[in-house]
Amino acid sequence: MPFPKTEVEIIFYTRDDKNIYRKVSSTAFDKTEVEYVEEKDYAKKIALHTAGESNRCLDVVFVPAGYAEHEKEKMYTDLKLYTSHFFAKKPFSDAKDKINIWGVERFDSQSGIPGLKNSTADFNDLGMHYNTFGSERYLMTEQLWNLHDAILGVEYDQIVIICNSEVYGGGGIYNFYASTYLDKENPFVLVHEFGHSFGALADEYSSNDSDAGLVSMEVEPWERNITSMKDFSSKWGDMIKKDTPIPTPCTKQYEETIGVFEGAAYQTKGMYRPYQDCLMRSDKPFCPVCIRELEMLLEYHCK
Ligand SMILES: [Zn+2]
Known part of the structure; x- marks a missing residue:
């Protein structure tokens, strides 16, 4: 957050099971207790794609993890x-003039990412590891x-x-952040996780x-x-054609149609998605509803 110039109170909220914000704690911000960082500690920044002023x-900053010093060339x-x-x-392919990508040069003491069955360490220098919360593919740091x-x-937003x-x-x-393993051919996991973060x-x-x-x-x-369907009017109703049934049957007739299809968020019943397939579901393009959300957020950052 930007450095506060005046006295501020920082308040933490959490959503309860009804999705209502409840105050958890608060703290007064005291300027005198701030530790300043010397310039020498700054990251070594790499310009990977430059669109314009921040x-x-x-x-977006790309942070390499699990590269040992002898892997500098591979890291780049x-x-x-x-x-x-x-x-x-899409929509990122159409927004090259709106997105800066930075990298940092950094190394870990060990090559690769721990956390898998036969690894000796629990996490690397950045705290990255597989098996977060007992899910093997969940690759995170705390x-x-x-x-x-x-x-x-x-300078980074993401x-x-x-x-x-x-x-x-x-x-x-x-x-918060997104993370991805290395896939030389397929950007799916990167873009899917960025869809979340x-x-x-x-x-x-x-x-x-x-x-579940x-x-x-x-x-x-x-989301x-x-x-x-408890308050669908707040979602993508304005993008649905009048003759599309709600809920929408998952049939060939309604492929490529914006509707309300049952099955989403790990639920087979009671939770609905806007399109039969989408990058947030499998290795397909983002659906029009996800595209609209992403474009809206891009515009917000570029105002
Ligand atoms: Zn979608």
Whole structure:
């Protein structure tokens, strides 16, 4: 957050099971207790794609993780590859003039990412590891100080951690960070996780698995690309043609149609998505509803 020039109170809220914000705690900001960082601690910044001034662009920083010092060349190659991966999918492919991509040069003491069955370490220097919360493919860090220290002095709105590991995995939390494993061919995981961390988009999968039960069907979810039909008018109703039935049958007739299809957010029943398929569901383009949300957020950053 910007450095407050006057006295401020910082208040933390959490959403309860009805999606209502409840105050958790608050603290007064005391300017005299701030630790200043010397310039020498700033990250070594790499310009991977430059669109314009930071206050008129979305700034994304790519943070390499799991690269040992002897892998410097590979790190630069992968950061460049992931820059082209990032612009491979709409709406980002149409927004090259709105998005700056920065990288940082940093190294870990060990090559690769720990956390898999036969690894000796629990996490790397950035705190990255597989198996977060017992889910093998969930590739995250809880060491936020380390992450933010690694990108000190870089202008960024969004953080993406590029992991030097070809074992499938990734993760993305809204306004927090996204992470991806290394896939030389396919940008799917990168863009999907960025859909979570930048776009606040929910998963549109319907299969029940370990994450089921995280969503309440009793209230309208806050994510813009799913609905429990409790308050659908607040979602994508304005994009649906009058003759489209609601809920919309998942048939050939309604492929390529914006509707209300049952099955989303790991639920097979009671939660709905706007399109039969979407990048938030599988390796397909973003659906028109997700595109609209992402474009809106891009515009917000470029105002
Ligand atoms: Zn979608």
